Amino acid sequence: MIKRAALWTAIIAAGLIGYAAKHAYGMSDQAIYLAVTAIGLVIVSFHFDRRVAALEERVIHKDYSGIKVAIQDGERHKPQHEPPKSLIDGGAVQSFITAAHEVLFEDFRWFGAVLNQHVAEAWAIEELNDTDVRGIEGPEVGRRYQVYYNACKMGTMQVTVGGHEWIFRPEAFAENRQAQVEIDLNYLRFVPFDAAESLISSIVLFIAPFGDDGEEARSKAASVAAAALTGHLWESVRTPDIDTSFAFRTGGPYELLRHTTDHWKANGIDPLEKWGGDRSWGNEEA
Template sequence: MIKKIGIGVAIAAAWGIAWAAKEAFAIPDYAMWLGIIAVVGVLASFNIESRLSAIEERVIRKDYSGIIAQLEGERHKPQHKQPESLAAGGAIASRIRPQHESLFEDFRWFAALMNRHIADEWAIEELPTTDVQGYEGPEIGRMYDVWYNACEVGRMQVALGAGALLSKEKQRSARVELKLNYLRFIPYRDAHSLLYEIGLLTGSFDRTNGEAFRATAASAATDALTGYLWEAVRQPDLDPWFDFMAEGPYDVLHDQVEHWRKNGIDPMTRWGGDRDGGADI
């Protein structure tokens, strides 16, 4: 109400000043009316532009307060729903090859190992499906939900690496793909820990130079986050998805799974596939 009264007083004052100027300088009536129309047009244009900007702000810049509250909420404890077999998870039986079976078995504790080493806020939760998405259609592998505290932020999947079905030597090869949303609201160190661990578990481990191996995984994570940051700054009105892919013979994962097997440790039953593991690794 006070604002409206103030606007009315300002208009009345402006009208009085204009009328006094007209009398003092003998300005013709038509010139006064043209001036008034021009001023009204400018004010109307400014008002319309302000309203359009407010509407655009509400449409383009979404309200993320609810998402941020979930990201800062209590951590989600993973509830794994591991498929008993590739066929039970939805894979077409006629398409299953020995390489698929080996990959399925080798990655049976992938989520458990991830949960043990990534930042505390993350949770990787395996899904019951084995029918994953490939470049040109359905593929066979394992699928996971990715949580950051109380917010489900994306998906991760494992499938055979390029050329794995054609390799005569039957060399191990896996492709891990990650797709995340809301990454801009997640601290850099936490995001880096997730990508670094994927690269570490997926890559080719050089036992003679472990530092170089870890540096390569760290560099890949840094490069991916830098690229995402660039696009987020370049197009601030968009909320881009984050995509990350790592591929390799997963030496570290394979060695850890073999260690657990030899020692009779099943991290899914002993620790629920989560981070409680003590010194058994």
Template sequence: MIKRIGIYVAIAAAWGLVYAAKEHFGIPDVWVWIGLIAMIGALTSFNFESRLQEVEARVVRKDYAGIIEQLEGQRHKPQQKQPNSLAAGGAIVSWIRPEHEVLFEDFRWFAAVLNQHLPDPWAIEELPRTDARGYEGPEIGRMYEVWYNACKVGRMQVTVGSGLLLRQDKSEDERAARVELTLNYLRFIPYQDARALLYELHLMIGPFDFNDAVSSRSRAGALAADELGGHLWECVRNSDFDPIFDFLVDGRYDLLRHQVEHWKKHNIDPMAKWGGDRDRVTE
């Protein structure tokens, strides 16, 4: 009400100034009315555009209200549904090669490793499927759902990487994995949590120099920040919709293998001990 009274007072004051200028300079009435009509049209247009933006903002917020409620809800406790074998998960048996079997074994605790290191809202849950998606047809690997609190925000899959593959004539050190991640609703997830997920994936999958861990960690952090910056740019450039975030990292997964070997050495099975979820006690 006070705001409306202020608007009326401002209009009256403006009209008084216009009338005084008309009398002082001898401006014809027709020009005064033309100017008044133009001013009213400009104010009406500005008010209409402001109201329209408010309505659009409310509509967008309303459309995502349920999603935001889930994102801010209770954390989802992952239920690991690991396949017993590649064939049991649906992989085409005739397509299975030795490097697929090695990758399947190396990544059996991948979800547990991520759940141990990620911030509290995240949960990685393995699916019982091994028929991953490829560019030219079906692929073979492990598949996961990605949760942020009570909201299922995406999918992730691990397949044989594009680097040197493990074959019968190669050493075990010449192996590579390709991790592909697709996320929805990233714009509603806090930056630090989003960066933490990408950081851990780069850290676990990319090359890791155990003699210079600081540089490896800095590199992972820089790559994660750069990818989020690119996604933010696309969100601003195409602000009418919420773009899907696609992420890919391809590497020899040195740090993941190191963590798995550490657990094996100490007879720790994270799936049996913690259900593949997190436990903040350092082992």
């Protein structure tokens, strides 16, 4: 309000000066009009430039100091899983639930714990009590997770049924299981590349086909992660005035996840009870 008053004061002052000059020097009305208009345009232009500069300062030069401290020096968040007891318990709509959703829900019971065992130490995957997730065309059914890097809440991840065959034959899903994982992260450009790669490649590794050659599967997962992170870096550099988020999606038969959880079940291990769904080291020995 004060700045607007100052602007109008300056314009009125320019008009009074022009009026005085007209009588003092016998200038024509047209010359006075043009002079006052020019002065007014200069004042308005100066005011507009200051407003644009202030806006750019807020948009382009956002203060990320607190985010960086939480990422680089913050204490690692210890996951506090709240796994839903059932799809209904997590808020899923009864009419959306099929046999395929029930199979997937059970198969991914320990997905957060599996990832916490394999990602870089600063990451923490925490399951939420939420099974009413978002899909491409509307509400879906699955599992949701909060993702942390040290003390910074980075974003979310969700798991839903993959493929399309299950839509028409959900009872046959157990014979050809497919999952889709989507992860959305903020501030990823402040995370070291090796740490970012460990998260994305681990997700791909446990979801993609694994086969008989573990080294080949790991190499493919690393390549997929590197390509996704390179694309994110490109967009971050191309549009530095936009706080670009990282969105990644992958799907597959999650063979390695099933192998890992079957191994735990065969050995009587519940990672949520034994390690709190976190890393096995620093807790109780495996």
